[in-house]
Amino acid sequence: MKELERDLGLPSVLAISIGAMIGSGIFILPALALEIAGPAVILAYALAGLLVVPAALSKSEMATAMPEAGGTYIYIERGMGPLLGTIAGVGTWFSLSFKGALALVGGVPYLLLLFDLPLKPVALGLAGVLILINVVGAKQTGRLQVAIVVVMLAALGWFAAGSAPSVQSANYVNFFADGLGGLLAATGLVFVSYAGVTKVASIAEEVEDPGRNIPLGILGSLAFTTVLYVAIVAVLVGVTDPGSVAGSLTPVAVAAESTLGQTGVVIVILAAILALISTANAGILSSSRYPFAMSRDNLVPPSFSTVSERFGTPVNSITLTGAVLLVLIAFVPILDIAKLASAFQILVFGLINLAVVAFREGSAEYEPEFTSPLYPWVQVFGAITGVLLLTQMGTVALVGAVVITIGSIGWYLFYVRPRVSREGAATDAVRRRVGRNVLTETRSTVDDTHREVLVALTKNLDENRERSLVALAADLVRPDDGRVVVVRFEEVPDQAPLTENMTVQSPSDISYETRIESLSTELDIDIEADEIVSHDTKHAIVNFAGNRGVDTIVAEHEPLRLRSRLFGDPIDWVVRHAPCDVLLVDNLGYERPAHVALSGDGGPYPPLSVNVAEAIAAANDGDISLWYPAERKDTAQYKRTIDDYQSELSEMLSVPVRAKSIRADGGRPSNSDVVVRRGTDERMRNILFDDRPVFPSPGCTTITVYPRESRRPRFAQRLLERLTF
Template identity: 45%
Template sequence: MTTLAETVQPADTSGDAGEEKTLAKNLKLFDVYAMSTGAMFSSGLFLLPGIAAAATGNSVFLAYFFAGFLIMPAMYCMAELSTAMPKAGGTYYFLDRAMGPLMGTIGGLGSWIAVVFKSAFALVGMGAYLGLYLDLPFSITAMVLAVAFGAVNIAGAKETTTLQRVLVTTLVAILVGFTLLGLKAALEKNGSLIVFDPNYGDFFRNGFVGFVSTIGLVFVSYAGLTKVASVAEEVQNPDRNIPLGMTLSLATATILYTLGTVVLIKILPGEALFGSLTPIADAGRVFMGDWPFDLGVILIVVAAIAAFASTGNAGIMSASRYPYAMAKDRLVPEKLAELGRFKTPTISILMTVAFMIAVIAIFDVASVAKLASAFQLLLFMLVCAAVMVMRESGISTYKPGFKVPLYPWMPIAGILIGFWLIIEMGTMAIAFTGMMVILCVVWYNFYASKRVDRRGAIFHVHERLGRNAYEGLEHELMTIINDRTQAQNLSYEAVIARSLVTDFRYGRYDFEQLSTLMATEGEARYDIDAETTRAVLASFEPHFRPISDGVRLTRYVDSRVKEPELFIFRFGPKARLEMALDDQDDVHTLMVLLSPDKPAGLDMRIAGHLAEIVQGEGFERRWLSAQSEAELNDVLVRDDHFLHVPVAQLPRLKAQLGKTVGELTGMGDVVVALIERGDKTMIATADNELMDGDVVALVGEPDDLMRLRRAPAHPSPEEE
C-alpha cells in the first residue's frame, strides 16, 4: 500500500518569465462588489427618477423593484459563464467560445463601444455636479477626469479597485443615510408610508402599459451590474466571489433604488419631481435643508460625484479588457494585448480613454448613451443563449463553478425579457443596435476572419455537426480549469502522495470487491468515513475510460467528498478482472478518483495530470517492473516534484530533529508527505515528530526542493 502527502501549496511563481503575459489576480469579493455596485449608481438614481415618475406616477418605486428582478436571468447567466471561463473580455470571450469569432467580434467591439459611451456620459454627469463648485465647462472637466481615471487604471487593477472601494463605500453610506432620514421625514409628514399623494394621479399614472414601459426605462439602471465579468481573469476564487459579489450588489441596488424612490414621491410634490433633473438633491433640501453650512445637500452632491466617478472608473477598467482579450485572439491588432510594467493592458486603456475623450468632444453623450443601452440588452440576450449553447454542447471540460438555477427556463426568460425591452425602447434604439452589429460584421469580414481558425461550442451541439466541432475549445477550457483550481487546491503531486495503491498478484476481482477495499482501507488508513465512500461509489455505475493502453480511470464527483482521494489497483498476470472493460485482457491498472464538487473541474485537472504521466515515454515498463512503494511513487510523481531522502542528508531538517512537522521552519512550499521509520510508513501530519533515522518523502515545486537540498541548517530571518 502506498500513501503520500497532505497539502501542497503552489510555489510563488511571480518571477516566472512568462507571467508578464498574465493579468494579476488581485481582486477579492469586496472588489467585485464595489465594481458591480459602482457601475450601477449614476443617472439611474441621480437623474432618472423624475422622468420615470412622470411616466408612471406613484408606482415608480415598483418599476425599479421589478426591474431588479428582470436583470437576474442575465446576471446569473453571466455568473455561470464567468466561473466556467474566468477570462478577460467577459461578454466577448463567452460569445466567441460559445458561438464563434463572428459573434465574439460583435460582443467584444459592441460591448467596448457601449461601455465607452455610457462611461463618458457618467463623466459628463460628474462634470455637471462639479460645475456647481468649479467654473469649468462640463466637457472639459469630463475629459480631465477620463485622463485621471485612465492613469489610475494603468497603475493596476488593485489600485483601480482601491479607488472603487472608497467611492462605493462613500456612495452607499450617504445613500443609506439619505434613505433612512428620508423615510423618517416622510412618515412624520404623511403619517404613513402606504398612503400616496393624489397629485401624482392614479397609482399607475398612464395605466399598466405606462408602468411596463417605465420598467424598461429604468432597467438600464442595473445594466452595469455585469461589467465585472470583463475582469473575471483578475478575480481570486471566481467560483465564489463573482456570483456572490453580483448578488450582494444587486440586493444593494434594488433596496436603495426602491426605497430611495419611495422617499422622492413622499417628500416632493408631483410637479416638482416630474421636471427635476436633480431629484435626490431636491428631496434632500426639503428634509436636510436646515443643516448647518448646507451640509445635507453637500453630502448628496458628494454622493452623486462618487456615483458618477465609480461608474466612469469601473467603465474604463471593464471597457479596456475587451480589446485586450480580442487582441490575444487576433481579432484586433495584437499590440493591444501588451501589458505594461504594472501588468495592466496599458495600450488598451490609453485607446479607451482617447476614444472616450473623442466621444465627449463630438457627440451628444446623453442621447448616444441611451441608444447604447439597447445594444447592451442585445448582449444580455446573447449571453443567455451562450449558456444554453455551452450546456447543450456536451463539452466535458465546461465546468462552471456556479450554475444558473431553473435551467433552461431562466436563460429563456432572459432572452424574452431582452427582446421585449428592446422593442419598448423604440425605432431609434433598434436602428442604432442594428448599425453597431453591421459595423462589427464588416470589421470581422475585412480584418479578423483571415487571422483566426476557431469555432465555437455551437458546433458541438448537434450530432450531425460533430465532425465540425472545434477540439481546441475543449483543450482551452481544460487549461482554464487548471488556472482556476491551481491556487486554492491540492496539486497533482499531493493527490498522488496521498493515494492508496494496491498490488494484486493472484485471484479474481470485480468492482464490488474493490469498493469494499476502498471503504475499509480508506477508513483505516486515512480516516475517510467508510459509509461515505460506499455511498459515493454506489451513486452511479463506474465508467472506466482508457488513459493509456493498459490503464483505465473512473471519476466520481460528489459534495460528500471533502478532498480528492485516488485509489490505484495494479493487477499481475495471474490476477483476473471480472468487469466489462474494453480490451480487458490488456488492462493492468485501474484508478478510481473521488473528488469534491468544488471547485468545479478539479477532477478534470487531476485526471489530465494522470493521463500526462501515464502516456509518457517508458511509463508502462517502469510501472510494471516497480516492486516497492517508493518505486511506485517515483513512477507516478514527476521526478522534479518529489524527493525521497533520509533526514540526515538535509541540514535544514537534521537541525530540527525533535520538532513536529507542524513546527518545521524554512521549508518554503515543500511539504513532508511520508515518514518512514524502520519498517513502518506513515502519512505525515502536523503532530508527527521528526526523529533521527527517519526517511521522508517530500513534495513541492522543483525550485523549492532544490533550495531545500542546498539550504543551511538554520533559516534566515526572511525565511522565518
C-alpha cells in the first residue's frame, strides 16, 4: 500500500490555511456587513475569529488523532455516526458551494472595474470554465497557491500601510449604533471568512510532525488572519466617508481609490481577481469531493464515486456541484449567498465540536497527540454560540440551515439507514453513559427490601395457581423476614348495597383461609389472609395497598392484548394508581424455579426487574439468564458495550448469571422456569415501545414488572435507551 510522504512543514501549513481563508472575507463581505452593523463590523470580524477557536481546537485534536487524508465530513461521520455525518456532508457541500458562488459573484465586479461587461453572464462563464477545468483534471499546484497568497498579502499589506495615515476618527462615531443584534448578525455573516481555517486537516497525512505543526498551523493562521481582517476593515472604515462603502460591490477598491489613487485600485483589482478565482476553484474542487466521499461510505448513490477513465476525476460529483453553483449565481442574491454560506459553516463547526466530545467519551480508539484545552467547556461554548449566531442571522440563514438539516435527516431515513449499519463514537458514548446510569440505579434497587407484599386475588383460581402466587410473594419477602398479605377481592354490582350480610363467611371463604394458613406453615413465612367486598375491585386494591403501606402488589393477569392496549384494561388503572410496585403474573405454575430468565430488548435491564429476578433465583438456589435478541445486526462497538454492561451486572448480583441470545420468532423452547420482563404503565408507551418479552412464547410463568411512580423511567430516558441500544 502506498503512503503519502510527510513533507509539509509549518510554513506550508500556514500558507495553505491562510490562503484558504483570505478571499471573499476581505474583498466582498465588509461592505455587506457594514450595512448591518455599521463601524462595529470591525468588532464583528474579531468576534467571528474568536468564535471559530473552539472548532479550530477541536479539528486540531481530531487531525492529530487521525492524521490521514480526509475532511470535516470524515471526522463527524466517524464521531457522530451516519445520521450527523449525512447532515455534515450535505451541509459542508452546500457551504463550500455557496462560498464558491460568493467568490465568483463578488469577484466579477472587481473585473468589471477594468472592463465594461455584464456581471452575471461573466460570473456564469467563469464558473463554467472552472467546472470544465475540474472535470478534465487540471488543478492549481502548491506553488501557484503560495504565489497567490504572497501576492494577496503584499497587496493588502501595501493597502493597509499606505491608507492608515488617511484614517479619520470621525468615521468611527456611533460605533454601536446598530446595537448587539446588528453586531451578532454581522458576526454570523462574516463567519464564513474563516471557513478555510481547518482545511489543512484534510491533508494531515502529508504534514510532518502533525502533533505539533497541525495545531500551530491552524491556530497560528487563525490568529494572523483575524488580526489582518480587523486591521484591513478598520482602515477601510476609517478612510471612507460613513456609509459610502456599505453595499458596494468593490469595497476595497473604493477605499484604495480614495487613498492610493488609480495605481492602488489596479493592484487591489488584480489581487482580488486572483484571490477570488482561486477561492472559487478551490470551492468547486473541495465541495465536489464531498458527494464523492459520501458515496464511498454508501451515504449517496454509488454513481457519485465513479471516477472517469478518461479524465481521472469524479465527473458526476463535479457536475452536480457545478449545477448547484450555476443555479446559485443565476438566481440567488449575493447577500443571501453569503448568509447561507455562513449558516452552513456555523452548523458544521458546531458538529465538529460535538464530534470531539463523542470521541473522548466513546469507546473508539482515540489517541490525539494534541488535546484541546478546557475540554469540554470550549466545545460546549462553540456549539452554543453557533446556535446563538444562527438565530441572529435572519430568516434566510435560519430557514436554510433548518431545511438542509431536515432534508438530510429525510435522506438518511429513506436512503442511508437501510444500507448502512455503522454508528459513531457519540452513539456509543451516550450508550455507555445510559448503561452506567442504569447500573447505578440497579445497585440501589438490588438492596431494596420487600417487607410486605400484597397478593391480590381478583377471580376464582384453582388451588395450584393460588399457591403459585403466594409462593412467589414468599420468595420476595423471605430475605427480609417480611410478611405476605393474601386478599381475596369480591366485586358486587353497584345496585347491591354493601350490608353486614355480605361479610358472613361462606364455606368457600373458610376453606380459602384454611389453605392460606397451611401455606404459611409450608413456606415458613408470615402470611395473613383477608377478604374484601366492594363495588370496584381496582379501587379496593389500590386503597388497601395504600392504607396498609405494602411494598409490592402481586396479581394474576394475562398479557395485554391489542384491544387492551388501545381501549384500556382494569388492571392498567391499578398499575397507574398503585402507591407501590406491581407484579402481574401470567401464571403457568411456580414450583421452586431454579432457572430465571431476565427478558430484554437489547438495552439495559430495568433495575426493579433485576431485583425481582435475583430475589427469586436466590430464594431457590437458582441462576439468572440474561436474554437478548439474537437477530440484531450489531456493530462491534455495541457488542463490546453490552458485554461490559452484562459483566458489571453479573458481578453485582449474588447468584450465577449467564447471557443468552434468544430468537424472537420462537426457536427452541425455553428451559427457564420463570421469565421476568419490563412493563410500562401507559398504553401509548406500550404501543410505542412494544415491551413484549424477547421470547414471545416462553412456555413458563411470566412476571411483568411495573415500578411505582417514583421508579418509573421518564419518556425521554426510555427514548434515549431505544435510540442508543
